[in-house]
Amino acid sequence: MPPTVSHRTLFEPKSLRDALKMLRDEGPLTPMAGCTDLYVALNFGTLQETRFLNLWRLDALRTIEMRGDLLCIGAMATHTDLIRSPLVRRRIPMLAAASSEVGGAQIQNRGTLGGNIANASPAGDTLPALAAADASVVLTSAAGARRVAFSAFYTGYRATVRRPDELIAGVEVPVLRGRQAFRKVGTRAAQAISKVVMAARFEPSRGSGPAVVRVAFGSVAPTVVRATRTEAALAAGQSLDVALGILTEEIAPIDDIRSTAVYRRRVASNLLAGFWTSKK
Amino acid sequence: MFLWQKNFAVFAAFALLLPVMRLILNGKRANLGVHPLKRLLDVLREDCALTGTKEGCGEGECGACTVLVDGAPVNSCLVPAAQVAGTRVTTIEGLSGRHPLQRAFVEHGGAQCGICTPGMIMAAIALGPRPTLQDMRVGLAGNLCRCTGYSAIYRSIAAAAKSKNRRERKARRAKNSRSSNKQERRKRRIARNTS
Numbered sequence: 001m002p003p004t005v006s007h008r009t010l011f012e013p014k015s016l017r018d019a020l021k022m023l024r025d026e027g028p029l030t031p032m033a034g035c036t037d038l039y040v041a042l043n044f045g046t047l048q049e050t051r052f053l054n055l056w057r058l059d060a061l062r063t064i065e066m067r068g069d070l071l072c073i074g075a076m077a078t079h080t081d082l083i084r085s086p087l088v089r090r091r092i093p094m095l096a097a098a099s100s101e102v103g104g105a106q107i108q109n110r111g112t113l114g115g116n117i118a119n120a121s122p123a124g125d126t127l128p129a130l131a132a133a134d135a136s137v138v139l140t141s142a143a144g145a146r147r148v149a150f151s152a153f154y155t156g157y158r159a160t161v162r163r164p165d166e167l168i169a170g171v172e173v174p175v176l177r178g179r180q181a182f183r184k185v186g187t188r189a190a191q192a193i194s195k196v197v198m199a200a201r202f203e204p205s206r207g208s209g210p211a212v213v214r215v216a217f218g219s220v221a222p223t224v225v226r227a228t229r230t231e232a233a234l235a236a237g238q239s240l241d242v243a244l245g246i247l248t249e250e251i252a253p254i255d256d257i258r259s260t261a262v263y264r265r266r267v268a269s270n271l272l273a274g275f276w277t278s279k280k
Numbered sequence: 281m282f283l284w285q286k287n288f289a290v291f292a293a294f295a296l297l298l299p300v301m302r303l304i305l306n307g308k309r310a311n312l313g314v315h316p317l318k319r320l321l322d323v324l325r326e327d328c329a330l331t332g333t334k335e336g337c338g339e340g341e342c343g344a345c346t347v348l349v350d351g352a353p354v355n356s357c358l359v360p361a362a363q364v365a366g367t368r369v370t371t372i373e374g375l376s377g378r379h380p381l382q383r384a385f386v387e388h389g390g391a392q393c394g395i396c397t398p399g400m401i402m403a404a405i406a407l408g409p410r411p412t413l414q415d416m417r418v419g420l421a422g423n424l425c426r427c428t429g430y431s432a433i434y435r436s437i438a439a440a441a442k443s444k445n446r447r448e449r450k451a452r453r454a455k456n457s458r459s460s461n462k463q464e465r466r467k468r469r470i471a472r473n474t475s
Binding site: 003005006008032040043044052056080103104105107109189191 | 315316317318319321322326338339340341343346349352353354355357358359360362363403406418419420421422423424
């Protein structure tokens with residue numbers, strides 16, 4: 001049966017400024033991007049919210065461009081936009097890889113990067129890639145913009161530091177050197193929510209600078225997590241076995257409908273081992 | 281008089297609540313007075329009587345409700361009406377039953393129970409003229425079929441691409457040999473497709 005929408009209201013801003021004003025004056029509103037998560041809740045009858053803000057027409061948030069050394073990706077860039085963007089493919093291939101494993105073509109054509117971030121699912125496919133890239137999230141409100149490091153953006157299960165009057169305008173990705181990898185393990189190659197998802201990055205030490213190791217996992221904790229102690233161990237030159245030991249202590253997966261904690265620990269280790277041993 | 285006033289009030293309320301939305305639906309201009317949050321799927325099936333688009337899962341997993349918005353396949357069960365205002369929407373009805381893919385699905389067993397078929401064909405259109413097997417697998421990953429095991433669907437798409445390319449070659453040859461008026465031929469083709 002079609003879901004009822006008659007008691008719900010939609011606000012349609014013409015510009016970003018319009019949208020921010022509406023959020024400030026008419027709030028609280030639920031921002032609505034590609035609706036690939038929001039409308040699943042609507043169809044299931046679990047959507048509580050009644051007032052929405054349509055961001056789909058805000059083309060200003062759709063740009064993917066370089067500003068100085070930073071790659072700035074607008075929140076409304078769809079997964080298809082990310083997969084096709086030469087800038088994204090060259091500078092942060094693990095994000096392009098993550099986007100190409102989000103749903104099927106239909107979902108990739110609607111789902112947006114900002115929506116994936118705001119939905120704050122621990123299984124969000126693009127989130128480990130952003131965490132491993134040391135990206136920062138740009139939050140804008142009528143009062144101004146602020147930047148939050150991606151690793152500080154989530155405060156708990158489906159909880160973020162975004163205030164109700166703020167919009168996610170986009171993300172900024174610094175220059176990344178070295179090797180990147182993205183791996184998603186699910187029941188099916190496409191169109192499945194992950195059991196474990198990993199993005200990793202290794203930048204060998206140059207001259208006196210230390211090596212940079214970033215390892216981020218999804219679906220193994222209440223939020224996307226960076227395995228910081230494992231990273232430190234690997235960067236310090238400790239053996240892979242030691243690092244894997246630390247990793248299994250560091251992540252906190254649970255049993256749920258998609259998988260078990262034991263399986264997730266094992267697969268997370270295997271993914272990291274696969275990344276680390278193939279780097280040379 | 282009283283009745284008229286009452287009806288007017290109802291009319292005015294509807295006019296206020298439901299802003300008219302303009303879009304190009306299957307090549308024709310359409311003005312629709314629908315709730316902006318109504319699902320595109322319901323707008324098509326209930327307000328436009330285009331029931332070729334099916335609802336499968338209602339959560340973007342099965343692709344049965346696939347339509348094209350500005351040429352790109354989307355799940356119409358996850359698209360609010362407001363987001364297609366001003367766009368070109370194409371449903372299975374927009375192909376008028378004459379698309380090479382439709383013929384190929386019939387001839388090569390690409391359709392069995394038929395529920396996934398409209399969505400499969402709309403997603404297949406977006407694959408372009410000469411899709412490889414890998415293109416098909418990736419492009420149709422968001423469309424589930426429980427009957428055919430997919431092989432017959434891939435065969436149908438390959439056959440449609442072949443027949444389309446053959447027809448195009450034939451048309452090119454005809455064009456080169458005959459010196460007929462290009463404008464005339466275009467008019468005839470449009471008349472044939474819209475009749």
